[in-house]
Amino acid sequence: MAVLVALSLPVRSAIAEIDAPDKLKAAYILSFAKLISWPQDVLPSKNANLVFCAAASESLTNELRNHSGKSIQGHRVQIVALGKRGDSLGCHIVYIDPQHSFRWFERVKRMKGQLWVGEEEGFINKGGVINFYIDGEKLRFEISVEHAKNSSLDISSRLLNLAKIVDSVKGGAKQ
Amino acid sequence: MxxxxxxxxxxxxxxxxxxxxxxxxxxxxxxxxxxxxxxxxxxxxxxxxxxxxxxxxxxxxxxxxxxxxxxxxxxxxxxxxxxxxxxxxxxxxxxxxxxxxxxxxxxxxxxxxxxxxxxxxxxxxxxxxxxxxxxxxxxxxxxxxxxxxxxxxxxxxxxxxxxxxxxxRAMLIVGVVLCVTFIISLLILSRMLRLVSDPIMHLKKAVSTVRKDKNYAVRVHKFADDELGHLTEAFNGMLEELGERDAELNRHYLELEAEVEDRTSELQAANISLEETVKALKQANRAIRISEENKKVAEESANAKAQFLATMSHELRTPMNGVLGMLSLLSETGLTNDQEHYVGVAYESGNLLLELLNNVLDLSKIEQGKMVLEHIPFDISDAIEDVFAIVGESAYSKGVELAYVFDDRLPTMVLGDPTRFKQLVFNIVGNAIKFTSRGYVKLGYAVTEESEKIVRIRFEVEDTGVGIREEVREKIFETFSQADSSTTRKFGGTGLGLTLCRQLTHLMDGGIGVESEEGKGSTFWFDVSFTPEMPSSHDQTLNGGQLKPMTLLVVDRNDTSAAALKAYFDHYYVKLDIVSDSEELYSTLESKVSSGGGYDGLIINLAIGFEEASRIILSEDVQCCIKLSQILLTGSLNDRNRAKEDKVLLNYQFLVKPLRRRYVRECVLRLQGLNEELNSVEPIVVRATADIKKILVVEDNWINQQVAQGRLESMGFDVSLAANGEEALTLLEQRVFDLVFMDCQMPVLDGFQATRRFREKELASACRTPVIAMTAHVMAGDREACMRAGMDDYIAKPFKTGEIIKIMERWIGD
Missing domain, CATH: 3.30.450.20 (PAS domain)
Structure with missing residues (x-):
């Protein structure tokens, strides 16, 4: 029932700008990393860092940097601020806020083993995997399973249970 | 719980x-x-x-x-x-x-x-x-x-x-399991329990059956071989035992019942008969009481009579002693022949009277049970020979041969009362001699019973006298009876002798009897029992080894005499050839000499006559073959005295009859050449003692005093008299006597007490005066009492000269 409610909500509030505290978003992003499996070649050993790349505001990047050094799935968390650079090579998770998304999607191509997280309407259609949205007072997120597959990412069902699953291919193609 | x-x-x-x-x-x-x-x-x-x-x-x-x-x-x-x-x-x-x-x-x-x-x-x-x-x-x-x-x-x-x-669920399972287990175990138990409880129940049932019905035939089935099985077996065994016992008890009970029934019926029968008996007894009792009273009266009177008789006899004896004593003193005073004859008759009559009195006294003693027999060793043959010596002369003087057929195979030494035995023999032999005027009187004896404790001897006195008629044979042993009252007049005698003999044989545990044929003679027999005694060492038998065998020739017509001679000489291993007259003598002698033998001696019984005896001695046949010293004459004392006056027969040895072993022994020794005097007669000689002995006579009776004094003084003693013990003690204190004659029964102080006191006083002085008891009749107890009182010897009254001499020689002789 919640899923149904969740499905109907984004349609109503799609236009509204997402204005959620950055701290919560950073914690969510970190939690996503806990529930997603990366392919072996992208994250070969425990020594390899789990690289969080942020093409976002200074405040959010700083919030992420607070989590730097933590261990997720045995890997050390590394925070990289992309800034205006469009080079995302080596990033496992890339957060792209709406201010950077325009330029991002112009020059950056989809990369294998790279989780794209954003927070704008149409992000999934642009090729994103997880997209934040505000449902009333609550920060929620939607996930494109297809895009995840395309990016060779395996998302835990426990995460999927909490997310609004969107068919980005169909929806994106139509729009 | x-x-x-x-x-x-x-x-x-x-x-x-x-x-x-x-x-x-x-x-x-x-x-x-x-x-x-x-x-x-x-x-x-x-x-x-x-x-x-x-x-x-x-x-x-x-x-x-x-x-x-x-x-x-x-x-x-x-x-x-x-x-x-x-x-x-x-x-x-x-x-x-x-x-x-x-x-x-x-x-x-x-x-x-x-x-x-x-x-x-x-x-x-x-x-x-x-x-x-x-x-x-x-x-x-x-x-x-x-x-x-x-x-x-x-x-x-x-x-x-x-x-x-x-x-x-667990509770339920546990509960169900418990229930099921409970039920199953109960089921199993009830089955298994019977294995245990059934035997017990059977036992219990059996016990109660036994208790209730007393049925011991019950047996309990044995279920298993466990403790209960053993218990059952034991119980069965016990039951069997109990049953047997019960059966036995029952049997006993039945037997007892039957017995009780039997006894009861017996008792009833007995009761009835008892009642009848009691009735009869009551009647009998009455009769007995009456007769007992009669008997008592009779006995009392008989006793009184006997007592009277005894007392009378005793009282009569004392004066009789006086008469006899004085008569014998009188005969020694040098009388004329006529006077001596009168005194002799008086003396004999007195003697007879004394004998009668003694018999009466003895009889009454026996009848009152006062007679006690002595129990001392003595020689039967000696006793008989003593009696024969006394009565011998009276037989030979009548021409009656008196013979004691000696038998050396019989025991001679016994324990008994020699005095009473002599009395017995004296009476019977004397009686036989009395009633025999010719022929012989012969005594023989035989042992009829012999053991360690008793020897019973049967004596037989055979005579050739008048005999006794059959109808009076038993009567003669009764008091004062003779076969014929006329016989008393003819033969004399008191008639008390045989009665006394019968009592004496009874006392000696024996009997007396007679076998007789009137006119041909009688045989009196009596048997008495003694206690056997080992023969004493001074036997008069000769050792056979000392003697050489001898054969003597005897001239004797009397078979009895010859038999007696043969018996005596047999005892000394001497053989006798007996001939009856001179003809036979000569032929026997001749045949003996011609056969090369000879006789060691010749014995001639003077009964053949003095002349024939002289003729035989002087005949050539005798003179040649038999030495003078080997010729013996035999006969009575009277014969001997007559032979001494005969000029032919004077020189020969004389063997006095009745024979004694002593005489025969000496005779045999003489013939054997062993020097020993032929002492045929005891010399009765009054011997005058050298110095005059002082004698005290203590006697209460005046007559006896006089007799004793007369006799002792005639024998040359100095005699003092005392009437009782007191006087005697006084005299004994004043003077010393050599000998005291003490009467036992005296007034004031009797002889026993007087002697006892005298002995006590005498203890102080060193010397001891002999005290001789004088007793009327020597009894077994009297002599012991005398000795206990301290007396030394005893002498029977009345005094006889010979006895006085013996006493004097024994106590104050040299």
């Missing part, structure tokens, strides 16, 4: 014991099983609950991480499928309740959340969930983590429904 148990029967006890054992074993087993199972069940329940908790924790982890309470609640709602879970709470990292679930059927329970708050449920560390198992329920608290980061916790409360279900 224990009392109750004790009251149960053995089988019930066994059941109770078995049930207690079975139930307690079962309870223990099921208890252990249930407790093990309970632990396992609890473990399982806890594990289940923990795993549920962990599943929920895993599933809800993402929800907590993304703060999605709705999803968490949805996940929690899935717990509905587990009914026992009553409540579940999810806390976030701050400890605030994030999501909550309460079962629709949840019981009201307030303390759930407080469990954590109160700290009863600890925050789990290192992933292990905390579990609390209590009566209120099971509480599980587990952390929720995401990628090793703890992001919250979960709390679940479960009811105990599962556990309770297990418990009730």
């Amino acid at each position: 224990k009392e109750l148990f004790n009251r149960l029967s053995v089988s019930k006890k066994l059941i109770v014991i078995n049930i207690i054992v079975v139930v307690s074993a079962l309870l223990l087993a099921t208890g252990v099983f249930v407790s093990i199972e309970r632990t396992a069940v609890r473990e399982r329940i806890i594990n289940e609950l923990v795993s549920h908790t962990q599943v929920i924790a895993y599933n809800v982890a993402a929800s907590v991480a993304f703060d999605d309470a709705v999803t968490a609640s949805e996940i929690l709602a899935s717990l509905q499928s587990i009914p026992q879970i009553q409540e579940s709470l999810i806390f976030n990292a701050d400890g605030d309740i994030f999501a909550e679930y309460v079962a629709t059927n949840a019981e009201e329970f307030s303390g759930g959340y407080s469990e954590i708050k109160s700290g009863r449920l600890q925050w789990p560390g290192s992933h292990a969930p905390t579990v609390v198992f209590s009566n209120e329920g099971i509480f599980v608290h587990s952390q929720i983590d995401l990628d090793n980061e703890v992001i919250g916790s979960i709390y679940i409360r479960s009811s105990l429904a599962q556990f309770d279900a297990f418990k009730s």
Whole structure:
């Protein structure tokens, strides 16, 4: 029932700008990393860092940097601020806020083993995997399973249970 | 409880014991099983609950991480499928309740959340969930983590429904098992118990049967070879024994009953006869009482008569002694022939009277039971020879041959009363001589019974006298009776002799009798018993080795005399050839000499006549063959005196008849050439003593005093007189006497006491005066009493010269 409610909500509030505290978003992003499996070649050993790349505001990047050094799935968390650079090579998770998304999607191509997280309407259609949205007072997120597959990412069902699953291919193609 | 148990029967006890054992074993087993199972069940329940908790924790982890309470609640709602879970709470990292679930059927329970708050449920560390198992329920608290980061916790409360279900199921199983086991064990027990209880019940039944019916034939079946089997066997054995005993008792009882019946009927019969007897007895008693009174009167009068007779005899004897004593003194005073003859007749008459008195006294003593026999050793042959010496002359003077057929095979030494025995022989032989005017009187004897304690001898006195008629033969032994009252006049005699003999033989445990043919003679026999005594050493038998065998020729016409001679000489190993006249003598002598032999001697019985004896001695046949010293004459004392006046026969040895062993022995020794005097006659010579001895005579009776004094003075003694013991003691103090004659019975002080006092006084002086008792009749007890009183010897009254000489020689002789 919640899923149904969740499905109907984004349609109503799609236009509204997402204005959620950055701290919560950073914690969510970190939690996503806990529930997603990366392919072996992208994250070969425990020594390899789990690289969080942020093409976002200074405040959010700083919030992420607070989590730097933590261990997720045995890997050390590394925070990289992309800034205006469009080079995302080596990033496992890339957060792209709406201010950077325009330029991002112009020059950056989809990369294998790279989780794209954003927070704008149409992000999934642009090729994103997880997209934040505000449902009333609550920060929620939607996930494109297809895009995840395309990016060779395996998302835990426990995460999927909490997310609004969107068919980005169909929806994106139509729009 | 224990009392109750004790009251149960053995089988019930066994059941109770078995049930207690079975139930307690079962309870223990099921208890252990249930407790093990309970632990396992609890473990399982806890594990289940923990795993549920962990599943929920895993599933809800993402929800907590993304703060999605709705999803968490949805996940929690899935717990509905587990009914026992009553409540579940999810806390976030701050400890605030994030999501909550309460079962629709949840019981009201307030303390759930407080469990954590109160700290009863600890925050789990290192992933292990905390579990609390209590009566209120099971509480599980587990952390929720995401990628090793703890992001919250979960709390679940479960009811105990599962556990309770297990418990009730376990109880049910235990109960059912108990019940079933109980029933099965009861069934088995009731079967098995009979193995034990049946024998006991049988025994019990048998015992009560035995007790009730007394039926000992009951036997108990033996079920098994165990203790009960042995008990049964023992019981059966006991029953058998009891049965036997009972049967025996019954038999005894029946026998007793029968016996009692028999006895009762016997007793009844006896009772009846007894009553009759009593009746008869009463009548008899009356008669007896009457006759007893009569008898008593008669006895008393008879006793009085006997007493009177005894007293009279005794009183008469004393003056008689005086008469006789004086007569014998008178005869020694040089009388004329006529005077001497008168005195002699008077003396003989007095003697006869004295004998009569003595017999009367003896008889009355015997009849009153006062006669006591002596028990001293004596020689029977000597006693007989003594008697024969006394009566011999009276027989030979009548021409009657008197012979004692000596038999050396018979015992001669015995224990008995020689005085009474002599009296017996004297009376019978004297009686035989009295009634025999020609022929012989012969005495022989034979032992009829001999043992260690008793020897019974039968004496036979055979005579050729007048004989006794058959009808009076028994009467002659009665008092004062003779075969013919006229015989008294003809032969004399008192008629008391045989009566006394019969009493004496009775006293000596024997009897007396007579066999007779009138006109041809009688044979009196008597038998008496003595105690045997070993023969004394001074036997007059000669040692056979000392003697050479001899043969003598005897001229004797009298067979009796010849037989007696033969018997005596046999004893000394001398053979006799007997001839009856001179013709036979010569032929015998001639044939003997011609055959080269000869005789060692010749004995001539003077009964053949003095002339013929002289002729034989002077004949050539005798003179040539027999030496003078080898010729012996034999005959009575009278014959001897006559032979001394014969010029031919004067020179020959003389063997006085009646024979004595002493004479024969001397004769044999003489013939053997051994020098020994032929002392045929004891010399009775009055010997004048050199110095005059002083004699005291203590005698109360004046006559006796005079007799004693006269006799002793005639013998040359100085005689003093005392009338009683007192006077005697006075005299004895004043003067010294050589000898005292003491009468025993005296007035004032009797002889015994006087002697005793005299001996006491005499103790002071060194010398001892002999005291001779004078007794009227020597009795067995008297002599002992005399000796006890201190007297030395005794002499019987009246005094005879010979006895006085013997006493004098013994006590004051040189």
